[in-house]
C-alpha cells in the first residue's frame with residue numbers, strides 16, 4: 459500500500475497545480491491489501507482530482523496510509539467487521555460539502571460540475587471498487603472547511619512460502635468477506 463501511494467506521488471505532482479501543497483504520510487511495515495493495483499490507483503487518483511477541484515484557490519491535499527486495528531466503535535459509519543485494516547485517507551481543506559451533497563456523493567451521476575465536464579461517476583466507481591474488495595469508503599465534510607475521504611481495506615497477510623509480494627496473499631479469503639453488489 460505505502461509503496462503504491464509513494465509511486466503515485468510523481469503522477470499527482472503532474473496533475474495538481476502548485477497552489478496546492480501535497481502532504482503524504484505512509485506507514486511502514488505490514489501493509490498488504492488484496493485489491494487490483496490499477497483499480498486502487500484509479501480510486502486514489504479520483505479522490506485527489508476531486509480534492510483539486512474543491513481547492514481552486516489553493517490549499518493542502520493530504521494523503522495518508524496507515525495500518526489500523528478497529529473495534530466496533532472505531533468503525534463509525536463503515537459497514538465492516540472489527541479487525542485489521544489498511545486505512546487510506548485523502549483530505550483537502552477546500553470548499554467542503556453541505557449535508558445534502560455529502561449524502562449523495564457516492565450516487566452515480568451526482569455531480570455539481572455540470573458546466574465543467576463532471577460525470578458524477580468518479581465516486582460511484584470508487585465505491586464499487588472498494589466494496590468489491592471487502593472494504594468501505596466514507597466521507598466527512600463541512601461546508602467551508604474541506605473534506606476527508608477514508609477508505610478501509612482488510613489487511614492481508616503475507617504467506618511465508620511465497621516470494622512475490624503480488625502473489626502472496628490469500629485473496630479468496632478476503633473476497634469471501636465482501637458484500638459489494
Ligand SMILES: Nc1ncnc2c1ncn2[C@@H]1O[C@H](COP(=O)(O)OP(=O)(O)O)[C@@H](O)[C@H]1O
Pocket residue numbers: 504508509512550552553554555559563568569570571575576577578579580581582604605
Ligand atoms: N473533495 C471534495 N470536496 C467537495 N465536494 C466534493 C469532493 N469530492 C466530491 N465532491 C462532490 O461530489 C460530486 C461527485 O464527485 P464525483 O463522483 O467524483 O463526480 P465529478 O467529480 O465528476 O463531479 C462532485 O461533483 C462534488 O460536488
Ligand SMILES: [Mg+2]
Pocket residue numbers: 504507508580581
Ligand atoms: Mg470526480
